[in-house]
Amino acid sequence: MWSALRVAAAPPAPAARPLLMAARTSPSLPSLLAGARTSPRRRQHGSAPRRGLPIDAMPTPGDLPGTPSPARLHEYVDQRHRQLGPVFRDRIGPVSAVFVADPDEMRRTFGLEGKYPMHVLPDAWVHYNQLYGVKRGLFFMDGEDWLRMRRLMNPLMMRPDQGDVFSSACQHVAESLVSRWRAQGTRLINDLEAQLYKWSLDTVIAVLMGPLYEAHSHKWNDDVKYLAQNIHKVFLETGNMSLISAKDAQEGQLSVWKRFVSTVDTSLTTARSLVLQMIPLCSDSSAGLLKGMIESGMSEDDIIKVVIDFIIAAGDTTALSLQWTLYLLAKNPTVQEQVATSLSQETDIMQSALVRGVVREALRLYPVAPFLTRIMPQSCVIGGYELPPKARELVLLSLFTSGRHAKNFPDPEKFWPDRWLRTSHESPHGSYRGVLSPHASMPFAMGARSCIGRKLAETQMITTLTAILRVFQIELLNTENIDMVLRLVAVPSTPLKLALRPRTTI
Numbered sequence: 001m002w003s004a005l006r007v008a009a010a011p012p013a014p015a016a017r018p019l020l021m022a023a024r025t026s027p028s029l030p031s032l033l034a035g036a037r038t039s040p041r042r043r044q045h046g047s048a049p050r051r052g053l054p055i056d057a058m059p060t061p062g063d064l065p066g067t068p069s070p071a072r073l074h075e076y077v078d079q080r081h082r083q084l085g086p087v088f089r090d091r092i093g094p095v096s097a098v099f100v101a102d103p104d105e106m107r108r109t110f111g112l113e114g115k116y117p118m119h120v121l122p123d124a125w126v127h128y129n130q131l132y133g134v135k136r137g138l139f140f141m142d143g144e145d146w147l148r149m150r151r152l153m154n155p156l157m158m159r160p161d162q163g164d165v166f167s168s169a170c171q172h173v174a175e176s177l178v179s180r181w182r183a184q185g186t187r188l189i190n191d192l193e194a195q196l197y198k199w200s201l202d203t204v205i206a207v208l209m210g211p212l213y214e215a216h217s218h219k220w221n222d223d224v225k226y227l228a229q230n231i232h233k234v235f236l237e238t239g240n241m242s243l244i245s246a247k248d249a250q251e252g253q254l255s256v257w258k259r260f261v262s263t264v265d266t267s268l269t270t271a272r273s274l275v276l277q278m279i280p281l282c283s284d285s286s287a288g289l290l291k292g293m294i295e296s297g298m299s300e301d302d303i304i305k306v307v308i309d310f311i312i313a314a315g316d317t318t319a320l321s322l323q324w325t326l327y328l329l330a331k332n333p334t335v336q337e338q339v340a341t342s343l344s345q346e347t348d349i350m351q352s353a354l355v356r357g358v359v360r361e362a363l364r365l366y367p368v369a370p371f372l373t374r375i376m377p378q379s380c381v382i383g384g385y386e387l388p389p390k391a392r393e394l395v396l397l398s399l400f401t402s403g404r405h406a407k408n409f410p411d412p413e414k415f416w417p418d419r420w421l422r423t424s425h426e427s428p429h430g431s432y433r434g435v436l437s438p439h440a441s442m443p444f445a446m447g448a449r450s451c452i453g454r455k456l457a458e459t460q461m462i463t464t465l466t467a468i469l470r471v472f473q474i475e476l477l478n479t480e481n482i483d484m485v486l487r488l489v490a491v492p493s494t495p496l497k498l499a500l501r502p503r504t505t506i
């Protein structure tokens, strides 16, 4: 892909650049960083020619006041970008990192990530996997193993015609959710987060099973519910573990480690048992993701580890993203009505630019992973500074900051799905109505290691939003301010209270 040529074509030195980040205030991964581990370093052959300023010249906070709080690292980093510019270096706990918020530099970072892109893994998970000899799926894999698995899984997850398989599974699960909400009899949606975790897992299982899902899902309903509850706990406990070294916590047999191990054990065992029940059924079925995996020649062990991680990866990301989307629609009733009205004119909902705009806009404002991480494989120039190979530099892309900056998105704090509608190329805002730098919002990351579940997640969110808005108006009952805080991923600072009112017009 990109190469040393790109490195050579680095932008001008920061001293000569205008500060991209103007002052602004706004309200989320320390957990992923504090005590974070990086994948093992690989030997590099040769090094790129030195073209940038030395890394020591990069802005750092120095004596500036302010301490990062784990739950509000995104706010701390946002403030630092305003003070120091789009690229700066800081130490968060034991980890030193280069923070990048400029969309062009963010894209360049992916271009320089190498053949085997490396990201940061939560220390507690890595320690658990090593201690108990657990082999995990794509997110935890590295090097040739990772590449081999991605090459097997990419066609199954990302090819265009996969949309139909995803669509019918998502539709089915969305309709079940709406039926439950219709039947619940109260306006307030009880345990919204827990219900959405379950919805998220149900969808992955429906996609895995294909047409067999309907006939068999009832058998596993209780297991899936139990698993959803446990995955929820796993994320809470991983967040708690982020404040302490996993090795120290394990050696001291601290209760936080024991709780973490217990929830992870339960989740992995329950997920494994589900997958083992599904595999024999799917060997004879006509469609479904699991059937595709079996046919692609994957071993049973590989299938189990990849599927378990899909179940876990899908749980929080999609559930929380849909939760943020419902929150934004409830908070902006006029936009909600505009979207609901547009649904009556849509024949192919997946092509609705407005509904897609709703999802893009929610992920721009509330990216569940507000920092993307890359460990640069070799010396490279980012933001005009040379990152040397020996320093093992960690680069963090500040999605929260880039997604809410007026240089990238006019009126950045506004929930404005129309901004993603295409316009003519002569428009002052480029090819979108209200987007100046589309790559400033990349909630699924970019490049070879980007989210493999993106197509599924988008299909899931679009079909479910449509199913909900066709029959309900959503109201926000919280009167207090809701901020984004980090609990490994971005969550609301206080539980959302959403109410449903049957829709009379559409």
Ligand code: HEM
Pocket: 119, 137, 138, 139, 140, 150, 204, 309, 310, 311, 313, 314, 317, 318, 321, 368, 369, 372, 373, 443, 444, 445, 446, 448, 449, 450, 451, 452, 453, 454, 456, 457
């Ligand atoms: C709105 C929902 C989602 C968001 C925002 C999201 C976001 C992300 C991000 C940011 C990454 C990290 C990429 C990197 O390090 O560069 C990732 C990786 C991953 N995601 Fe998602 N994700 C979502 C839903 C899903 C779903 C539904 C699945 C499973 C079916 C899934 C499976 C994965 C896996 C397996 C990886 C690791 C890929 C690898 O390392 O090769 N994600 N996701």
